[in-house]
Amino acid sequence: MRRSVAALVLLWISFIHLHFTQGSAIIDHHTPYWEQPFSQPYFENSTKRDTTTTVGQTAYLHCRVRNLGDRAVSWIRKRDLHILTVGILTYTNDQRFQSLHSDGSDEWTLKISSPQTRDSGVYECQVSTEPKISSAFRLSVVVSKAKILANPELYIKSGSDINLTCIVLQTPEPPSFIYWYHGNHVINYSQRGGISVVTEKQPRTSRLLISRAHANDSGNYTCSPSSSDSASVMVHVLNGEHPAAMQHGNSGGATTAVAVSLSLLTSSLLTGQLLRGVTR
Structure with missing residues (x-):
């Protein structure tokens, strides 16, 4: 009986020794904490x-x-x-x-x-x-850029609407604001009646509408978003005397206007020559 008890004690001591020996392979109490x-x-x-x-x-x-x-x-x-x-x-x-x-x-x-x-x-x-x-x-x-969905020059008949749409390209975040300028003046809050500006963060667009445009509305229009390069177009509001020059987003606007001007100049020269011939 005594031998059995002694054997159990020895077995228990061996188990405890083995347990701590294996544990030391995982946690080394002599190694600093930050190196474990x-x-x-x-x-x-x-x-x-x-x-x-x-x-x-x-x-x-x-x-x-x-x-x-x-x-x-x-x-x-x-x-x-x-x-x-x-x-x-x-x-x-x-x-x-x-x-x-x-x-x-x-x-x-x-x-x-x-x-x-x-x-x-x-x-x-x-x-x-x-x-x-x-x-x-x-x-x-x-580089974030603004783009106006129109030709660089637009010809609008007096009394018609100016309708411009600006989109902001290559920007990870919607701009905090988009300002429209007519020349050097911000027109988002212009006192002139008939101006509407609608800005949408998605899909990062701004629309400018000027109703019943007149000659004073001619000039350079600029879309200027925050943290982006601006974009501009030149708008010509004509009184209707040259219908052929009226363009609404047509790429031939500037060419047509020049052609009309040259035609009028040629007619004036011919008329002048005829009158001089009659006088003689």
Whole structure:
């Protein structure tokens, strides 16, 4: 009986020893906490990796790192391996680049102010582990442009309506505003009656309607969205004496108007010559 009890005790001691021996292969109590496998930094993959912005519109690249510990996070420009930021410090003479981070947060954000097309490319969020780990983010900086759906010159008969439609191309976000100009004056809120401006964020369009146009409505009309290049057309409001020159979106408008003018000039010259002949 005593031998059986002793055997059980020895078996139990062996089991306990084996358990702790195996456990030490997983958790080494002599290894610092931050060097143990389960505490290694890693990237949270739910962050957006592709960002598109327009020229001049601030861009943000968001990198989230879990279990960072005492490691440092750096932002690297991939094309020339230039270090932009380390921690919250900027390591480049280009002060448009800035690292944003709040204490206790896992997020390290690269802010790029007034981006230009040359800033397009891949940026790496890098953690100073051994070996280093990194995550790539792609930035596309595009030139947003306005386009008026009309010919560069329009000929409108007096009393008709001026109807212009402007669309904004290559913009990731709808413009915060779209202004229409007649010459140098904003006409969105003009005191002249009969002017209507309808702007839609989707599909990023603005329509200008001027009813019963008269000669004073002639001139340059410009569609100017926020953060986009503007577009212009020249509108001629004619009194109706040259019907052939009236064009409504026809590409031959300018050519027809010139042809009419030349025809009138030729007729005047011929008439002058005839009158001189009669006088003689």
